[in-house]
Amino acid sequence: MDSTQLELLALVVGLLVGAGAVGLVVYAVQARERTRLVTSTDLPEGTASVLQGMDDAAVVVDPSMLVLAASATAEVFSLTVNDSLDSDRLRHLVRNARQTGVPATESMTLKRGVEPRVVAARASVITPRLTLIVIRDITERERVEQMRRDFVSNTSHELKTPVGAVMLLAEAIESAADDPDQVRHFVRRLSAEATRLGQLTSRIMNLSRLQSADEIAEMRDVSVDEVVRSAIESQAIAAESAEIQVARGGERGLFVRGDPQILTEAVSNLLANAIAYSPAGAQVGVGVREADGAVEIAVADHGIGIPETDQQRVFERFYRADQARSRRTGGTGLGLAIVKHAVQRHGGSVELWSRPGRGSTFTIRLPLVASSELPVSRKPKKPKKTGAKAPSRRNAP
Incomplete structure (x- = not known):
């Protein structure tokens, strides 16, 4: 082997030895890095910044x-x-x-x-x-989901009662076809159950509409006097049947911005509740006043009242403080829920004052608007003495 070949062999051996040494160094560095990762608690770069942006x-x-x-x-x-x-x-x-x-x-x-x-x-x-x-x-999400489940469950339960009654009464009418008196009796009951079913369906649809994201279609200046008058007229027959006197008191000429039909239904629902839970011969008062740039419509009764434990829940859908009485009066358990959502959609609120045995006062509070007929800056008038002003939550009996 000549000198050239020996030099070439030496070069190859040197390269192999060098490559091996480099490989050993790289392996050692990688092993040390793996060990560091396994044992280190150092935060990866940028972790703190990412967390602060979450x-x-x-x-x-x-x-x-x-x-x-x-x-x-x-x-x-x-x-x-x-x-x-x-x-x-x-x-x-x-x-x-x-x-x-x-x-x-x-x-x-x-x-x-x-x-x-x-x-x-x-x-x-x-x-x-x-x-x-x-x-x-996810507390709020779970609450909404639970409300949805309760709503579906309660709606199914509430619909089963009148539907089942209608089916039974239809069978009874068929069985009593030869007895005109019995037929008339069953027809009256059938009509009552059908009316109840229609009211329940209508209220479910109204509540769904109020809870939707859509804006209220008809928004205009609404006379509170017209709203209260229409609500009282809608409950006139029920009040007369229950021997309840409805008195209207307080200020007049006030206006709010909203949908007159929805607002009338809200006040009408409060009146219906007051009448249903008042004893015969009692008086239900509807009072209106301006306070701090808002209109307060208070509906007060001297009925059975609502226990404090139930007062936070009476605005829930299908919740009834007195289950037995609600069944007897034909209540759907949706009236106060509709009131709450109707008022909220108008930028207002509803408050409750109640004492068992002394009665209840529901107060709707809505933003006051100026009317072309009567400016907001006018001085408040004293209530007329011809009507009894309903007490507000602050001065309820």
């Missing part, structure tokens, strides 16, 4: 469940940097994600301050030692 509560925790980074919104759930996770449910969720290597999601209840909230929590492994937890508050 709307949901989010934290990054290490294997000991210590919070290393947190979003600004995480503080409402008492999740702060350098504190440990207190929630056993969150700890369990993190362990599941770390054991399986795939994100874990679970619905649970966490406290926001002292208030329990329903949340959807998701844990994802971002490094061998770090886990990201994202917490989304």
Whole structure:
């Protein structure tokens, strides 16, 4: 082997040795990096900035469940940097994600301050030692979903009663075809059940319309006097049958902005309730007044009243404080829900004052608008003495 070949062989051997050395160095660096990733709790670059830009509560925790980074919104759930996770449910969720290597999601209840909230929590492994937890508050979504389920359930239940009665009465009429008196009796009952079914269907549709996102079609200046007069007239027969006197008092000439039909139905529903829950010979008052740039329409009765435990729920759909009496009076359980949504769609509110055995006062409050006939800046007039002014929630008996 000549000198040239020896030099070439030496060069090849040198290259192989050098490549091996470089490979060993690269392997060592990679191994050290893998070890660092497995044992390090350093946050990946940009993690803190990402967390601060999140709307949901989010934290990054290490294997000991210590919070290393947190979003600004995480503080409402008492999740702060350098504190440990207190929630056993969150700890369990993190362990599941770390054991399986795939994100874990679970619905649970966490406290926001002292208030329990329903949340959807998701844990994802971002490094061998770090886990990201994202917490989304779904309390309102769950409440709406529960209301939807209750509405479907209650509607089905309420519709079954008159539908079942109609079917039974139809069979009874057929069986009593040879007895005119019985037929007439069953026909009257059939007509009553059909009317009840029609009212229930109509109210469900009205409530659905009020809860829709569409704007009210007919918005104009509405005379409160006309609204109150129409509502009283609509309940005149019911009041006479129940031997109830309806008295109208307070200011006149006030105007609001809205749909006269919807507002009339709202006041009419309050009157219907007052009449239904008042004893024979009692008086129901409708009072109107201007207060702080708003019109207050108060409907007061001296009936059975509403227990305090039920007062927060009477505006719910199908809720009845007195189930037995509501059945006897033919109530649908939707009247006050319609009132609440009708008033809210007009930018107003409705308040309740009530004491068992002393009666109830429902007060609708709507924004006052100026009328071309009567400016808002005029001085309030004193109530006429010919009518009894209904007490407001502030001065109810």
